[in-house]
Amino acid sequence: MQETSSSTKNLALAIVLCLAVLFGWSFFAEYMGWVAKPDPQVAAQQQAEAERARQEKAEAEKARTSVPLTVFAPVPGRDITISTPLYEAVIHSGGGVVRSFRLKHYSATIQPDSPLVDLVDATTAESAPLGLVIDGAASWSLGQWAVESEPQGPLSAGQSAVLRLVGEVNGLRVVRELQFSADSYLIKEKTSLTPLGDQTRSARVAYTVASDASNAGGGQYDAMRIAWYLDNSLGQESDAEDLTKGVTASGNVSWAGPMSTYFLSAILPGDTSNVTVKGLLRGGVYRVAVEEQDIQLTPGNTAELEASYWFGPKKRKLLMEVSDSLAGSVELGMFSIIAKGLLWLLEFFHQYVNNWGLAIILLTVLIKAVFWPLTAKSYASMEKMKKLQPMMMNIREKYKDNKEMMNKEVMALYKTYGVNPASGCIPILVQLPVFFGLYQALLTAIELRHATFVEFLPFTDKIWLADLSGKDPFYITPIIMGLTMFLQQRMSPPPTDPTQQKVMMFLPLIFTVLFLGFPSGLVLYWLVNNILSIAQQGLMHRKNRRLDADS
Known part of the structure; x- marks a missing residue:
């Protein structure tokens, strides 16, 4: 019992000494000079700043929850x-x-x-x-x-x-x-x-x-x-x-x-x-x-x-x-890469001639020049086919009741004279992507909207090709285009098949009717292309006649 009382007294004494050290150390350290005494003014200032920060935080929190926006005063619309x-x-x-x-x-x-x-x-x-x-x-x-x-x-x-x-x-x-x-x-x-x-x-x-x-x-x-x-x-x-x-x-x-x-x-x-x-x-x-x-x-x-x-x-x-x-x-179709390039060339030419119609003509000439060798090869093949026409007609007449034999003899004729009937079509197929690309480019280019080529019909005050995105109001260019297509067809050898001949005969008329409603910029391209093709065919005919005369 005495031992327990002594332990209790020792525990109480230890607690008192710990409290004395805990609360008395700061005063003892200041007395000994080990730490600087706090400045009363600085302490007061720090306390004031802490209080002010607390108040500002409370006000901001209050403003956020109760008055989040400035006062709104609606006014009549104007x-x-x-x-x-x-x-x-x-x-x-x-x-x-x-x-x-x-x-x-x-x-x-x-x-x-x-x-x-x-x-x-x-x-x-x-x-x-x-x-x-x-x-x-x-x-x-x-x-x-x-x-x-x-x-x-x-x-x-x-x-x-x-x-x-x-x-x-x-x-x-x-x-x-x-x-x-x-x-x-x-x-x-x-x-x-x-x-x-x-x-x-x-x-x-x-x-x-x-x-x-x-x-x-x-x-x-x-x-x-x-x-x-x-x-x-x-x-x-x-x-x-x-x-x-x-x-x-x-x-x-x-x-x-x-x-x-x-x-x-x-x-x-x-x-x-x-x-x-x-x-x-x-x-x-x-x-x-x-x-x-x-x-x-x-x-x-x-x-x-x-x-x-x-x-x-x-x-x-x-x-x-x-x-x-x-x-x-801007819808440029499946040949958009070609269309973009052609549009760039069209804008390039326009910078120098300042007329979208002339720019279309120059672009058509450039395209024709690029494909000139292919087109020349196609014309050469057609000329060979033209020379074989009489012999092919004889074969058709001789074997008119035997289609199999007729085809065999025609193929033998092609082989004998070194003619490939498909060689005239391949250059055209190669040019088709360019045509479709140019078609989409001219059809969608806003530069051609209200763009003038020839504003008035010659010798009149009638507005003519003043908008290349619209149709020819007098249908002059599509009719001329149809005539050039007919002339171009007459310069080419006719198909050997009678049915194909009849279809080809009506083709210029069909295209003319189709082009009546086309934007005049597109018709202008096709017309110029036909004229250049006729000129190229004429040169090829002259060259072939000269070669025949020499031989």
């Missing part, structure tokens, strides 16, 4: 004009939709008093192009908006400006920043979304564009359609019945929008993955919405989205500056 060297756009501040978008370098017709091309006219404006749809709600009609900043005056070359709109839509604070550039038809947008409540929620955003058919020439060469670029491939629909029902596409979408052969109104989503495109034709207006996947919004936090818009011509050089996929809106 029209804001954005003027650049390329276009003049009218944007309505009540949501940022486009009222008008006029292209300063493109006229609607070739008439001197023609208005400018307007990609968004009064009819189209009702469909709210450049509109923002949030959770299926039209932000321009259901939301309240105000203007925070806007461009001041027209933009000069090299300048850009931002239109900043603030609104409240469907329980969200929405900020739209639209950036306009003086040197591009591309409009960039940054959208900010902040929830007004204190609950985490999701939101789905869609962007819209629209256009009517007023900027399409109509017909098979310039039809209005809805197009999209999905998984590096161009998709489109022009059938009015299908578009009235609606079309959709989902996946990796680079852009989507209504377009004609020469103009495009497109949305370029910032996040191209998992995008849904919805297209519809209603009331003569082609509407497109690009919908992105849902985003999660938490109280006090702002989500930012990006997108771009193209309202302008389908000029490959300008489109390429944005992206290869946007340049894909």
Whole structure:
């Protein structure tokens, strides 16, 4: 019992000594000079700063949870004009939709008093192009908006400006920043979304564009359609019945929008993955919405989205500056590599002659010169075939009741005189990719739209080839083209088969009727090519006559 009491006293003494060392050491160290005494003023200052930091943190936390945004004061919507060297756009501040978008370098017709091309006219404006749809709600009609900043005056070359709109839509604070550039038809947008409540929620955003058919020439060469670029491939629909029902596409979408052969109104989503495109034709207006996947919004936090818009011509050089996929809106077909090269040559010639018609002629001459040896070989083969015609007719007459024997004798004749009946076709087959590439290049090149070759019919005041993208109004060039084709056919040996002879006889007429509606730039190419072919055939005939005379 005594031993237990002694242990208890020792434990108590040890605790007292530990406390004395713990709390008395600092005073003893200061007394001995081992540590510096704290400055009362510094200590007070540090304490004040700590208290101030605590208060600021508490106020920031309070502001984040209770007053996350500045006071919003909506105002009535008004029209804001954005003027650049390329276009003049009218944007309505009540949501940022486009009222008008006029292209300063493109006229609607070739008439001197023609208005400018307007990609968004009064009819189209009702469909709210450049509109923002949030959770299926039209932000321009259901939301309240105000203007925070806007461009001041027209933009000069090299300048850009931002239109900043603030609104409240469907329980969200929405900020739209639209950036306009003086040197591009591309409009960039940054959208900010902040929830007004204190609950985490999701939101789905869609962007819209629209256009009517007023900027399409109509017909098979310039039809209005809805197009999209999905998984590096161009998709489109022009059938009015299908578009009235609606079309959709989902996946990796680079852009989507209504377009004609020469103009495009497109949305370029910032996040191209998992995008849904919805297209519809209603009331003569082609509407497109690009919908992105849902985003999660938490109280006090702002989500930012990006997108771009193209309202302008389908000029490959300008489109390429944005992206290869946007340049894909110019349809160059399966021989696109050849078409691009021919377009480059066409632009090269135009730099020197300053006339697209003359540029087409020079390009045709160059193509003819490149293929001259192949064409000469084809003509030489046809000349040999022409000399064999009498013998072949005799064989056909002799074996008219025995087809097998007839073919055997004809093949023997070819072998005896060293003639290959296919040699005349091979050079033509080699040239076909170039022809189809040039066909697509001339058909889709906006440079030929309203491009003049011979403005007035000679000796008259009648407008003639003032638009190489349109047909010849007097059908002069297609008729001459048909005549040259007929003359070229007469200079070539006729087919040995009677049925083929009849078909070939009607071929110039068929081509003439077909070319009546072709763009005059294409007809000009074919006409010049025929004239050059006739000249080459004439030279070959003269050469062959000279060789026959010498022999």
